[in-house]
Each structure stands twice: as structure tokens, then as C-alpha cells.
Amino acid sequence: MIEAHDLSKRYGDKLAVDALTFTVRPGVVTGFLGPNGAGKSTTMRMILGLDAPTSGSVRVNGRRYAAHRDPLRQVGALLEAKAVHTGRSARNHLLAVGATHGIGRRRVDEVIDLVGLREVAGRRAGGFSLGMGQRLGIAAALLGDPAVVMLDEPVNGLDPDGIRWIRGLLKGLAAEGRTVFVSSHLMSEMAQTAEHLIVVGRGRLIADVPLAEFTRRASRNTVRVRSPQATALRDLLAGPDVTISGGEAGVLEVVGLRPETIGDRAAAAGLTLHELTAAEASLEEAFMTLTRDAVEYAGATEGAIR
């Protein structure tokens, strides 16, 4: 569990993180989402005690990170892509990291297998591709079998295979009951990985909601209706809070009514429907809508979703 309370970080004039309060819970993948410069990396560094908060606090498994006697067993983190620039082999690198916590060869070989690096474990890690370096970084993060796993933009620069692999890994770690906190500026990526979202813009909390709820609340929920009696249907559905537009012949795009309501009213009036589809906004659209507000009304909490 990660608990941030009123967490802020100022660099000179710049308030990089602005009074963030949130809890990251075990058992699900939580996406930490925000455009570039929103304050995600700064927040993660504060979680790991690498940066001191200007004010507020953040605890991991009930304590400040630095107050843990065995931090590697509490939190496994990967903050930068390819953080390893080493002349050591991948295995020796992991052995060296493990040695700080009394973690030996058996566990090192386990994580090497877990991240799929067995074939190259004897090779110099400094010569690894981005994808292999990423796997090695994740192996190091998992060495201590930590209850909390935190990764900053783990899919950056990876090929589709690598991306799929990371998604599966994160979901698996969450299914084991771990707290999994992963940052991204890619909505499409989070849509496929996260179950819960913490969204930030300009250092502020914009949303702290399940993925499905985020999409639902932020979307305009257009319903597409196709009918051979579209004109009569348009008259039937018209109302003060309803917007109806139609491009194609026989098709109405309705905003402001649920599909059930439209179907019931059409049936009651004896009108035929050939299609009734709830068009959910994509996560991308939902994110754009929310962060655009954060930019336009920076400093205000108006429109915030909690």
C-alpha cells in the first residue's frame, strides 16, 4: 500500500507536485497517468525517498521508505528505462544488488527466469537492448519479492512483444496481491493494463477512480441509433437535455439518453430499430477531456473527478 498525504514538491518557482493525496491499494494494477511534466516521476521519487517533499508525506506499507530496514523487500522500483550501465553480466549485477539484502543465487536465477533473460544472463548488461535492459531493471525490482512494485513508464521504447510481456507481468503481480503502481502518459496503454487510475495534471490530482468509471464519467456517452423511421424517432426523443445529430441517412447520434430509454420509447411508439449502440468514449478521449480542463483551469478544482 502507498499512501500520499498532501504531498507537494517545489523546485524554485515550479510547483511540480501540488498537494497530492491518494492511496494505492494492493491487488490491482494502478495506473499513474498524466501528460509529460505532470509530476509523476517526482512523486515516485518522493515515494522512494530520493526526493524530499516540500510538504506533506508519503508512506509505503505504513512507514516512510527510509524507515524500512529492508526496503528492497518492501518496494521494488524501476524509475528509469535502462538504468543499468554496467560492465557486469546481468546475473552478476543482480547478485550484487541482492547481496545488499542477503539475497542469493537461487532467487537471482528465479527472477532471471521470471523476466525471460536466462539465455543472456551471462552477457554484459551494458550491451543490452532497451527491452533487455528493461527486463533486467524489472528483475532487480523483483529480487526482494516486494509487496509493492512501482515502475515509471515501463513500456517506453519497447516493441509490441515487450509491451505485452510487461502488461501480463504487472497483472500477474497484482493478482498475487501486490500493490502495483505504474506511470504512463499513454492512455491507450493504461486502458489495457490498469484497473484503477490516478490521474494528475500540473502536479494536481484530477481523478482517482476505477478505469471503467473514469471512462464512463468523462465520456459524453453517445448512443448510435439506426432506424428506417429515423425522422419520427428524432421527434420522439427530442428534449431539453438531449442532443441529436445525424450524419448518415437513417442514423441518429443521441447524447443525453441511455440506450435502454431509447429502446423502451421506440418500442412503446411502435418504431423499428435496426441498431442501438452505446459508443463509449475511448480512454484517450476521456483523458484529453480531463487534462484539457486541468490545463485551462490550472489551479482550480472545478470539474475534478474523485
Ligand SMILES: Nc1ncnc2c1ncn2[C@@H]1O[C@H](COP(=O)(O)OP(=O)(O)OP(=O)(O)O)[C@@H](O)[C@H]1O
Ligand atoms: N530536479 C528538478 N529541478 C527542477 N525542476 C524539476 C526537477 N524535476 C522535475 N522538475 C519539473 O517538475 C515538473 C514535473 O516533472 P516530472 O518529471 O515529475 O513530471 P512527469 O509527470 O514525470 O513527466 P515526464 O513524463 O515528462 O517525466 C516538470 O515541470 C519538471 O520540469
